[in-house]
Amino acid sequence: MRQNMGMTYHRPIFPILAMALTPTPLASGTIDDMPRNVLFVAYPDVSLLDLAGPQTVFWAASNYARARGLAGYCCLTVSVSGGAVPSVEGTTMQTLALESFDTRMIDTVIVPGSPDIIRVAQNSAALIDWLRTTSGKVRRVASVCSGAFLLGYAGLLDGLRATTHWAMHDRFRALFPTVDLDPEAIFVQQRNLWTSAGVTTGIDLALAMVEADYGHEIALNTAKELAVFMKRPGAQPQLSEILITQSRQVPVFESLHLWIVQNLSKEALSVEQLADYVGMSPRNFARVYKQKTGRTPAKGVEHFRVEAARRLLQDPHRPVDQIAQECGFGTEERMRVTFQRHFGLSPSEFRARLIR
Numbered sequence: 001m002r003q004n005m006g007m008t009y010h011r012p013i014f015p016i017l018a019m020a021l022t023p024t025p026l027a028s029g030t031i032d033d034m035p036r037n038v039l040f041v042a043y044p045d046v047s048l049l050d051l052a053g054p055q056t057v058f059w060a061a062s063n064y065a066r067a068r069g070l071a072g073y074c075c076l077t078v079s080v081s082g083g084a085v086p087s088v089e090g091t092t093m094q095t096l097a098l099e100s101f102d103t104r105m106i107d108t109v110i111v112p113g114s115p116d117i118i119r120v121a122q123n124s125a126a127l128i129d130w131l132r133t134t135s136g137k138v139r140r141v142a143s144v145c146s147g148a149f150l151l152g153y154a155g156l157l158d159g160l161r162a163t164t165h166w167a168m169h170d171r172f173r174a175l176f177p178t179v180d181l182d183p184e185a186i187f188v189q190q191r192n193l194w195t196s197a198g199v200t201t202g203i204d205l206a207l208a209m210v211e212a213d214y215g216h217e218i219a220l221n222t223a224k225e226l227a228v229f230m231k232r233p234g235a236q237p238q239l240s241e242i243l244i245t246q247s248r249q250v251p252v253f254e255s256l257h258l259w260i261v262q263n264l265s266k267e268a269l270s271v272e273q274l275a276d277y278v279g280m281s282p283r284n285f286a287r288v289y290k291q292k293t294g295r296t297p298a299k300g301v302e303h304f305r306v307e308a309a310r311r312l313l314q315d316p317h318r319p320v321d322q323i324a325q326e327c328g329f330g331t332e333e334r335m336r337v338t339f340q341r342h343f344g345l346s347p348s349e350f351r352a353r354l355i356r
Helices: 048-067 117-122 125-134 145-153 166-175 201-214 216-225 241-247 251-262 271-278 282-293 297-312 320-326 332-343 347-355
Strands: 036-041 073-079 083-086 092-097 108-111 140-143 187-190 193-196
Touching: 036 048, 048 073, 048 108, 048 201, 048 216, 108 125, 108 145, 108 201, 117 145, 125 145, 140 145, 140 201, 145 166, 145 193, 187 201, 193 201, 201 216, 251 271, 251 282, 251 297, 271 282, 271 297, 282 297, 297 320, 297 332, 320 332, 320 347, 332 347
Parallel strands: 036 073, 036 108, 073 092, 108 140, 140 193
Antiparallel strands: 083 092, 187 193
16 A cells, blocks of 8 residues: 655755756657657755766767767756755755656656655655656656655556665565565666666666667766776676675775685685785684684685676576686586575576566
C-alpha cells in the first residue's frame, strides 16, 4: 500500500544558476537527427552530485557524438513548479517546469536522490504522480542513489529487480517488499527502468546509457575525459574488497592488496610471496594479516578473485573458463566450487542472474 503524501513545495528566493537548455522536440526526424532530451529532476534538498554527475556524462558524450555527425543529448534541469531549486549542499539551480514538456519530447528521465529522501517523498506527491504517468511514455526512466525511493513510491519497481545505496537497503525493503532489491549491483536495468546505487554510480549508469545509445568508443572516450578510473559494469559490488579492507584501517596492507589485484592471474599467490612483498616472515605475516583483516591470507586472495570474476561475468561473450584463468582460479571447476561456496550458484547461474 502506498502512502498518501501531500505535496508541499517551497520556491526559495536565492540567486540562481541557469542550467536548463531550450528543449528540442523529438516529433520529427530520426533519432540520430535530433538531440535526445534528457530531463534531470530537481527538488528541494536534492543531492547535487547525483544530478550533476550523470548530467556531465551526457554533456561530454554529446561533444564526441556531434564530432561524428550524431545529434547527442540536450540536458535539461526540471522541477515540478520550475524556478529556483536548492540542492542539499546549498547550490541553487534554475529549472524548467515539468508541465511545460510534452512527453513526446522526452527521451530519458533521471531522478537523483537526497539524504532525506523519505521526507522528500512525503512532500512530493505531484512529482510521484508525474513519474507514474510518464514512465510508460518515455524511452527510459532512471534513478540515482536514493532516487529509487521515488520510483518505488510511484509503483514503478514492483516485481522488478532494482538497487539503491547500500546504507538504505533495510529501509527500502521495508517500504517496497515486492521489489527484488539487489544489494550488490551498482546499477540495474529492467525494461525501460534503470536504478543505480550510491552517488558516483550515477556516472556509471549514465556511461552505460551512452554506450547503449552511441556505442563503446564514445562511452569510453567520455569516461577518459572525465578521468573516471574505469567504466564499471552494473554488477560490480557497491563496496569493493579494496574499499572494505581500507575501511578496516589496515594501511600497512593497502599496497599489498593493490598488488594482489594486479596479479590475480597468478594461480599461486602463496603466503610466502605475500609475506615477502611486505617484508615479513610468513608466520608473522599470517598472524598479523588475520588480526588486522579478520581473514587468513588465502581467504583474502580468494575474495579478490571472486570480485574480479563477478565483474568479468558481466560480459556474456567472455567464456567462463577464460575468466577462471584470468582471475587465478586455474580451472573452471575450481571457480565453480568457490562460487557455490560464496553464493550458492555456479558462475553460469550467477551470470544469468546478472543479465536477466
